[in-house]
Amino acid sequence: MDRCLGDLKSGERACVESIQGGGAIRRRMMDMGIVPGVELEVVRRAPFGGPLQVRLKGYYLAMRRGECAKIVVTQIHEFNIDTVDNTRHIKHSLASR
Amino acid sequence: MKIALVGNPNVGKSTVFNVLTGSNQQVGNWAGKTVERKSGIIQRASQTIEMIDLPGTYSLTAYSQEEIITREYILRENPDVVMAMIDASNIERNLYLVLQILELAPRVVVGLNMMDLAESSGITIHSAELAKALGVPVVEIVAAKGKGIEDFLTEAIRMGTLEEDPLLAQVPYPEELERKIQAMEELLANHSWATKYPLRWLALKRLEGDPEIGQEWKTSAPNLAQSKGKNSCCDYEVGVTYELQETTVLPGEKLLHKYEAEGWSKDHFEMAFADAKYQYISQILPKFRTHLNPTKPTRTDLIDGWVLSPIWGYPIMLAVLAFVFWGSFVASAPLGGAISQGMAWAAERIVSLLEWGQVPDFIQSLVRDGIFAGVGAVLAFVPQIAIFFAFFSLMQDSGYLARAAFLGDRFMQLMGLHGKSFFSLVSGFGCNVPGIMATRTLEDPKDRLITMLINPLIPCVPRLGVMSAVVAAFFPGSRGSVVMLSLLMLSMLLVMFSALFFRRVVKQTERSAFVMELPLYHIPTLRNVLVPTWQKTYSFLKRAWTFILVASIVVWVLSSYPQGVSMQETWAGKMGGWLAFIGEPLGFDWRIMVAIVFGFAAKETTLSTLGILYGVAADASQSIAQAMTGAMTPLSAYTFLVVYMLYIPCLASVVTTYKESGSLGWTSFGVAYNLILSFVLGWIVFHGGLALGFH
Numbered sequence: 001m002d003r004c005l006g007d008l009k010s011g012e013r014a015c016v017e018s019i020q021g022g023g024a025i026r027r028r029m030m031d032m033g034i035v036p037g038v039e040l041e042v043v044r045r046a047p048f049g050g051p052l053q054v055r056l057k058g059y060y061l062a063m064r065r066g067e068c069a070k071i072v073v074t075q076i077h078e079f080n081i082d083t084v085d086n087t088r089h090i091k092h093s094l095a096s097r
Numbered sequence: 098m099k100i101a102l103v104g105n106p107n108v109g110k111s112t113v114f115n116v117l118t119g120s121n122q123q124v125g126n127w128a129g130k131t132v133e134r135k136s137g138i139i140q141r142a143s144q145t146i147e148m149i150d151l152p153g154t155y156s157l158t159a160y161s162q163e164e165i166i167t168r169e170y171i172l173r174e175n176p177d178v179v180m181a182m183i184d185a186s187n188i189e190r191n192l193y194l195v196l197q198i199l200e201l202a203p204r205v206v207v208g209l210n211m212m213d214l215a216e217s218s219g220i221t222i223h224s225a226e227l228a229k230a231l232g233v234p235v236v237e238i239v240a241a242k243g244k245g246i247e248d249f250l251t252e253a254i255r256m257g258t259l260e261e262d263p264l265l266a267q268v269p270y271p272e273e274l275e276r277k278i279q280a281m282e283e284l285l286a287n288h289s290w291a292t293k294y295p296l297r298w299l300a301l302k303r304l305e306g307d308p309e310i311g312q313e314w315k316t317s318a319p320n321l322a323q324s325k326g327k328n329s330c331c332d333y334e335v336g337v338t339y340e341l342q343e344t345t346v347l348p349g350e351k352l353l354h355k356y357e358a359e360g361w362s363k364d365h366f367e368m369a370f371a372d373a374k375y376q377y378i379s380q381i382l383p384k385f386r387t388h389l390n391p392t393k394p395t396r397t398d399l400i401d402g403w404v405l406s407p408i409w410g411y412p413i414m415l416a417v418l419a420f421v422f423w424g425s426f427v428a429s430a431p432l433g434g435a436i437s438q439g440m441a442w443a444a445e446r447i448v449s450l451l452e453w454g455q456v457p458d459f460i461q462s463l464v465r466d467g468i469f470a471g472v473g474a475v476l477a478f479v480p481q482i483a484i485f486f487a488f489f490s491l492m493q494d495s496g497y498l499a500r501a502a503f504l505g506d507r508f509m510q511l512m513g514l515h516g517k518s519f520f521s522l523v524s525g526f527g528c529n530v531p532g533i534m535a536t537r538t539l540e541d542p543k544d545r546l547i548t549m550l551i552n553p554l555i556p557c558v559p560r561l562g563v564m565s566a567v568v569a570a571f572f573p574g575s576r577g578s579v580v581m582l583s584l585l586m587l588s589m590l591l592v593m594f595s596a597l598f599f600r601r602v603v604k605q606t607e608r609s610a611f612v613m614e615l616p617l618y619h620i621p622t623l624r625n626v627l628v629p630t631w632q633k634t635y636s637f638l639k640r641a642w643t644f645i646l647v648a649s650i651v652v653w654v655l656s657s658y659p660q661g662v663s664m665q666e667t668w669a670g671k672m673g674g675w676l677a678f679i680g681e682p683l684g685f686d687w688r689i690m691v692a693i694v695f696g697f698a699a700k701e702t703t704l705s706t707l708g709i710l711y712g713v714a715a716d717a718s719q720s721i722a723q724a725m726t727g728a729m730t731p732l733s734a735y736t737f738l739v740v741y742m743l744y745i746p747c748l749a750s751v752v753t754t755y756k757e758s759g760s761l762g763w764t765s766f767g768v769a770y771n772l773i774l775s776f777v778l779g780w781i782v783f784h785g786g787l788a789l790g791f792h
Contacts, residue, residue, distance in 0.1 A: 022364050024160055025610045030371045031156035032612055033190045038375070043398075047407040050507035051516070051611060057189040058220070058388075060397070060615035062503045064510065067612060 003075065006052070006068035008042040014073035015039050021070050033057050034071065098146050098257045099174065100250075103167060103198060104182035105191050106153030107496075107616040109210045109240035111135075113182065114150040115628050116246050124632050132162050133537070144254055149176070155190070157197045158367075159309070161540045171202055172294070172309070177257040180249065182208040185215035185222045186617060188386060189378055196268055196374045199231065200298045203262040207235045208249045214617060217396065219389035226385035232266040241622050267297070270373045277356060278304065284348045301370055303349050304356070306363035311345045397496075397617045404500050414504050417497065418523060425485035426527045426558045432480035440473030459660065463653060471649020474699050475641070475749055478528065483634040485524070485531045490629045492520075493538070494621030499613060506611055512596035515539055516611055518548040522592065525555035529750040532557075533757055534633065543605040549754055550767045551595045553746045554588055554774075559701035560746065564738055566704060570723050571734040580735065584742055591743065591774065602766075637753070644752045652698045665710070669694055683740065683779045684733035693740070699747045732791045736783040743775035 008014055016038045019026050033056055034040075043053040043060065052068055054061045104110045115122075118137025127134045135150040151170055152163035159165050171179065179202045183191035198205055209224050228235040234252050238245030256263070270278060281300040285291050290299060290311070302310045356366075394402075403409050444465045451461050492498040498520060505519030512518075517538050525532035532552045539545040556564065565581060572580045599605075655669040665674065665687070673691030680690040688710040695706045711724040725734070745751055745768055755764040786792075 025612070026364075027158055027160050027367070028155075028610055028612050030368065031158065031160065031193070032614070033193065033375065035368075035372050035375050037372075043401070044405060044407075046405070046503060046507060047410075048507050050510075051503055053401070053405060053503065053615060057187070058218075058391075059187040059190060059617070060401075062499070062506070062516070062611065062613045062615050064506065064611040067610060 002072050004069045005040060005042070005054070005063075005071040005073050006065045008073070008075075010042050010044045013039060013041045013076045015076055017072045017074050019071055025067060025070070029067075029071070032061055034061075039076065040071075040073065098144055098178070098254065099176040100146055100148045100178045100180055100253055100257070101170060101174075101176040102148060102150045102180045102182065103171075103194070104153060104208075105155055105184065105187075105194060106614065108153070108182045108184045108191065110150060110153060110182050111629075112240040112622060112625055113180075113208065113210075113238070113246050113249065114148065115624055116240070116243055117250060118148060122632075124636065127162075127166050132166055134166075139250070141250065141254060146250075146254070154194070156194055157201065159307075162542065163540070168201075168309075171198070176202070178204045178206060178253045180206050180208060180253050182210055184211045185209050186211050186218060186220060188215075188220075188222060189375075189382065192378045193371075193374055195231065196377070199233070199265050200268070200295060200301065203265070203295065204256045204259070205233045205265070206249065206253045206256050207231065207233055208245075209235055209237050210240050211619075212237055213239055214619060219391065219393060221387045221389075223385045230266060230381040230384055232264055241619070268374055268377045270370070274369055274373065277361065281349050281352060284352060288347060290345075290347060299347075301366075303347060304353070304363070304366045305370070306353070306366075311347045312341060312343075395617070400618050401500070401615075404497070405503060410504050414501055417492075417501075421485070421488045421492070422527050425481055425488060429480040429484050433477040436479065437473050437477045440469050440476060444469035444473075459657075462657060463650070466657065467650050467653030468646065471652060471698065472642070472645055474649075474702075475645045478530070478749065479634060479638065481528055482531050482637060483630055485527060486534075486633045487626055487630040489524075489531070489535060490626045491621055494619075494625050496616040496618045498538070499615050502613060503615060510611075512593050513600050513605070514548060514596055515541065515544050516613065518544065521548050521552060522555060525552045525557060526561075528557050528559075529553055529555065529746045530637070530753045533750060533753045534637070536757065541605075543603045546603055546758055546763060547596055547599040547605065549758055550599055550763070550770070551592050553750055553754075553767065553771055554592050554595060554743060556585070556588055556742050557746055559699075560742060563701060563704050564742060567725070567734060567738060567741075570726050571729075571731050580738075584738055587739065587778075588742060591778075595770075595774070640756050641749060641752050645748065648698060648748050652695075656695065665691065679776065683736050683776065683783045684730070685737065685740075686728070688728075689737055693744070696741070697745065697748060699749075700741070703741065730792050732783065732786045735786070736779045739782050740775045740779040743771060743778060745771045 002017075003014070005014065005016075016034060016036050018036055019029055019034065038056055041055040043055050045052050049065060051062045051064045054063055054068075102110055102114055114135060114137070117139055121139070122135060122137045125134050126132065132152050137148050137150075139146040139148055149170065151167045154161070154163045154167045157164060157168045157171075159168065170176070179198055181195050181198050183195060195205070195207060207227070209222060209227070212222065215222060224235040224237050234256065236245055236249040236252050238249055240246065269275075278297070278300050281303055282296050285299050285303065286296060299310065356362075404413055447469075448461050448465050451464065489498075492501070501520055502516035505523070506516030509516050509518050517540075518536070520538070521532050521535040523532075524535050529552050532555070533549050536545045536548045536552075539548060564584065565577075568577045568580050568584075652669070655672070656667050658668055659666070663670075665671075670691050673694050674687045676690045676694065677685075677687040680686070680693075685693075688707065691710060692703050692706045696703045707725060711728065729737070751764060751768060754767055755761065758764060
């Protein structure tokens with residue numbers, strides 16, 4: 001069950017599984033710390049279909065819904081809610097991207 | 098010794114730079130770029146240090162202009178030491194850049210800023226442990242309070258005078274990747290490039306297929322003779338220029354093909370390297386960082402709860418913008434008035450001096466009505482611009498500007514623009530000059546150009562003033578507000594339409610990415626607000642004054658020759674007469690055309706021009722507009738308002754567009770577009786109105 005970051009409700013957390021597409025946008029996301037394994041939280045969604053405010057690695061990022069749709073995430077379950085310490089890094093085989 | 102200051106945006110780099118260099122700063126643009134270049138000379142003990150403040154950047158890839166500049170500078174200019182500043186409250190992402198720098202530059206000192214901000218959100222960083230993990234000195238600083246800045250520099254100087262390069266920490270790559278990197282390193286080891294750059298960095302970039310690897314650049318000092326001939330007002334680009342000398346193909350092409358066949362493309366490598374760096378950061382993080390109560394809401398969370406809230410966000414933004422507008426464009430009016438009066442007074446002094454010296458009348462008139470009146474009209478805007486830029490710096494530094502971009506992004510998206518264009522466009526309602534200058538925050542040069550070109554379509558305060566006077570005269574009572582609103586709606590629609598149209602013209606294919614950091618709120622220092630305010634105001638004056646002087650003289654000549662004739666007989670008056678055929682289909686008589694021609698210099702003069710032409714004393718604006726009611730029907734008045742609102746705002750805005758875009762072609766395009774659009778629309782409104790039975 002693949003979900004993208006844009007599907008999350010505000011307050012929900014998720015882990016980045018992969019980033020679709022390529023080019024400048026993906027590189028930009030990489031520079032901002034969005035790499036597979038990283039934990040994200042949607043803080044709020046701007047009204048009228050505006051951008052999303054996302055928290056990761058202790059800082060905030062604004063991203064449009066279009067960009068959020070490229071980030072495939074797996075949801076983090078309730079019992080993990082306290083692990084805000086973003087040191088968690090899920091192992092992925094490199095070839096899977 | 099050459100020292101470069103590098104870091105993410107919003108880490109307080111400029112604070113450190115301002116403290117260290119004080120007034121010995123040189124501000125210009127990077128050659129061929131629209132990014133500000135700041136350098137300064139520092140004297141410490143026996144050392145003369147050239148310090149350069151590289152633009153804030155998140156990485157050293159080649160995504161934005163800022164990144165390209167930073168990378169090129171480190172690569173080509175080989176600074177002796179790199180001072181890397183990081184934000185303690187956001188250390189993970191900041192370290193990503195540091196790791197990239199460590200691979201490229203052998204001598205690095207890390208400045209750990211914003212410790213106070215980090216502590217308030219429960220983060221403690223043990224700088225000694227961080228230094229051990231990275232293998233470089235780490236200096237704790239509180240830039241806003243000036244603490245540790247001198248130590249930071251001392252450490253950098255010490256690093257620069259070391260005999261040998263220190264041993265830096267290396268990012269451990271996963272085994273499979275490491276083997277591939279080492280294979281590439283072997284191939285490159287004997288190449289001449291390996292003596293110039295760190296081998297590891299070279300191998301990584303070769304694997305990523307970086308186009309710059311293998312390019313030999315010649316550095317040429319600025320050609321003095323050339324820059325002198327270029328006009329002293331415009332030597333805005335400082336520093337060296339680069340010339341591509343030769344391109345060598347480095348070994349390893351075969352290996353790259355082999356990897357490609359195995360499924361390791363350039364992108365794949367890039368991603369894997371980034372991933373390894375982040376992995377490494379999270380691995381070493383527990384050694385030097387403790388984070389208490391990570392779920393406790395921070396000050397930023399609390400403020401954002403209001404500022405970005407779906408209910409309160411927009412009202413708060415409106416209030417903030419209203420305050421900024423009031424402060425810059427209303428409260429500053431007495432200052433501007435004082436400047437005008439001062440100029441008028443100075444003109445009188447000089448003229449009486451000229452009279453005493455029996456200088457011919459036309460020179461007296463040139464000085465008073467040409468130079469002083471024209472330049473004075475522009476100088477009167479300087480307080481507005483200065484106060485506006487003070488607010489701008491305040492909003493940018495405190496973190497609010499990014500929030501405004503967040504809230505405004507939805508509307509910008511409709512035009513295919515970036516959220517950051519929002520503030521530039523909103524500023525246009527105050528004055529188009531700072532609006533155009535505010536496009537500097539946009540990263541994409543094409544988005545920036547589009548924003549710059551649509552800005553003049555937004556009516557500024559002086560235009561709104563003239564418009565409301567005309568509206569009040571022709572459409573009394575509540576009809577007036579409907580008319581005014583319809584004009585503003587029209588302007589909005591055209592801004593939107595033009596943005597989409599310009600996207601095609603500039604061939605903007607890439608949908609602008611909106612991945613923007615929302616920095617933590619903090620209180621900016623006074624120096625950080627005042628220094629950029631002064632620099633921007635000064636650069637506006639420095640760049641614009643010759644143009645405005647020349648234009649004022651031209652306008653004066655056109656409007657006062659042949660001498661001693663009435664206004665319609667002067668050259669400018671005749672021009673209006675010749676242009677009457679353009680105005681005719683729109684229902685304009687020659688007087689309106691003359692006023693439009695005169696309005697090129699500054700639109701707020703339009704009413705007084707019309708006053709003279711209609712034979713009304715130029716004191717009360719209301720009476721001028723009233724005089725026009727006899728000569729025009731409401732429909733032609735509305736047509737006039739449409740044309741007036743849309744054609745170029747003023748000379749200063751055209752000069753600013755030229756200076757900011759650096760292109761005469763785009764500036765002329767913008768001017769032509771405004772003129773054509775305004776008249777075509779005027780025609781449509783007039784004839785559409787007639788067809789609908791208005792008159």
